[in-house]
Amino acid sequence: MSSESSLAAQRLYNDPRVAQAKELLLAAVADHQKELADVREPNPALASDYKVMLDQFSQHRGGSTFFPYLGSGIGNGSYVEIADGSVKLDMITGIGVHGYGHSHPLIVEAGIDAAISDTVMQGNLQQNTNSCDLSKLLVDTACETGAELKHCFLTTSGAMANENSLKMAFQHNHPANRVIAFSHCFAGRTLALAQVTDKAKYRVGLPDTIAVDYIPFFDQNAPQRSTEIAVSHLKYHIDRHPGKHAALWMELIQGEGGYYPGDQKFFEALIEVARENNIAVIADEVQTFCRTTRAYAFQHFGLDKLVDIVTIGKFSQLCATLFTDEYAPKPGLISQTFTGSTGAIFASHAMLKGMIDNGHFGNNGKNMQLHNHFVEGLNRVADKHPGAISGPYGIGGMVALTPFDGSADVATDMVRRLYDHGLMSFMAGGAPSRVRFLMPLGCVTEQDIDAACDIIEAVVVAMA
Numbered sequence: 001m002s003s004e005s006s007l008a009a010q011r012l013y014n015d016p017r018v019a020q021a022k023e024l025l026l027a028a029v030a031d032h033q034k035e036l037a038d039v040r041e042p043n044p045a046l047a048s049d050y051k052v053m054l055d056q057f058s059q060h061r062g063g064s065t066f067f068p069y070l071g072s073g074i075g076n077g078s079y080v081e082i083a084d085g086s087v088k089l090d091m092i093t094g095i096g097v098h099g100y101g102h103s104h105p106l107i108v109e110a111g112i113d114a115a116i117s118d119t120v121m122q123g124n125l126q127q128n129t130n131s132c133d134l135s136k137l138l139v140d141t142a143c144e145t146g147a148e149l150k151h152c153f154l155t156t157s158g159a160m161a162n163e164n165s166l167k168m169a170f171q172h173n174h175p176a177n178r179v180i181a182f183s184h185c186f187a188g189r190t191l192a193l194a195q196v197t198d199k200a201k202y203r204v205g206l207p208d209t210i211a212v213d214y215i216p217f218f219d220q221n222a223p224q225r226s227t228e229i230a231v232s233h234l235k236y237h238i239d240r241h242p243g244k245h246a247a248l249w250m251e252l253i254q255g256e257g258g259y260y261p262g263d264q265k266f267f268e269a270l271i272e273v274a275r276e277n278n279i280a281v282i283a284d285e286v287q288t289f290c291r292t293t294r295a296y297a298f299q300h301f302g303l304d305k306l307v308d309i310v311t312i313g314k315f316s317q318l319c320a321t322l323f324t325d326e327y328a329p330k331p332g333l334i335s336q337t338f339t340g341s342t343g344a345i346f347a348s349h350a351m352l353k354g355m356i357d358n359g360h361f362g363n364n365g366k367n368m369q370l371h372n373h374f375v376e377g378l379n380r381v382a383d384k385h386p387g388a389i390s391g392p393y394g395i396g397g398m399v400a401l402t403p404f405d406g407s408a409d410v411a412t413d414m415v416r417r418l419y420d421h422g423l424m425s426f427m428a429g430g431a432p433s434r435v436r437f438l439m440p441l442g443c444v445t446e447q448d449i450d451a452a453c454d455i456i457e458a459v460v461v462a463m464a
């Protein structure tokens, strides 16, 4: 017997009945998802039951959901069926999570593999071989062009990955106890991360935890000047609190802040100062992972040799903190009962591998082609309806527009109207407020993007 088949698990996964069952299940999903190929209105016959269910859910969770959305459990790529009978074109994907859209065969198959695995969850004490496979893929991909991020700690949320990264930076740089972050950054919602996140509203009623000093982000309209200003702010904070900063916290593309990318020279200038002062360089890639020309945005910006700790989330299904030898935590600092569900681990591996194998990365990879197609569509709408929407439109798989005057009310109104017309989006940014799209890069087609632009145009006309 070969070592390949010496384990019962291998024999199970190679069992022809499993292959047959998979085929049947995938065929059933394919048959039923076929009908979900276009936007559809809610079914009036389901309206009253749906409303009861939504009201009950709102009551149970202690507040209503932003959209009246409860998915039925099936979709077709960029399209998803809602339990009110409607079909929506999903260009927000749970804020960047469903990177292969809905009911994609790759994900269904990963789910079947997970379903016949022995446990639902994996954690620090007991992990399966697929946790090793995933960690290896994440680390190998990260180190491909020179980064030293040799380690990867899996976890269940972006906030937890970020929390772990902060702990590593603080422990390594003890007794430094401050963080430097960009204005308008979003880092998550734990007590520590609510302090890093530059939004007072998200801290109402919370005690102060860590001290954070803010520096301005890159301005595309004034690259050199904005770099000089950010560097001088950074030096000012370091001079004011010498030896007190443990980490420079960086979103390389501001996500919640409004979809504004930074720039290689800008980051390099800041990192140079941080390194001179032994400050850990952390890239928060929870929203950017898999959305630029490379799997990691730090690679897109050529910062391979300059990052100490990198966090990922959303698209990656489960989350992770990658770190160099230098920042390895001492025993006891980081541990978790759950590092991820078996389903998320299988899906994460399949999705990242799928993105690599299917040509999504590279300067002219699918991510950038899809971005360019979206931008062309938005430009068409902007040209036909002057003053209705404007850029900049973001980068790669992170697309945003400013509607009309960019007020928060107008952006929220647009997002709600888009939903009613069948297109899912969400807000981002403050001044101006923007409407953002996180398309399902793994499956979205140019036709889907054209359909989204048609809906945007219809809504713009209705709002004018």
Ligand SMILES: Cc1ncc(COP(=O)(O)O)c(C=O)c1O
Binding pocket: 095, 157, 158, 159, 160, 162, 186, 187, 188, 189, 251, 255, 256, 284, 285, 286, 287, 313, 314
């Ligand atoms: C840049 C960034 N960091 C951290 C988080 C927090 O991730 P999670 O909601 O999974 O805790 C988010 C979520 O939007 C994010 O965009």
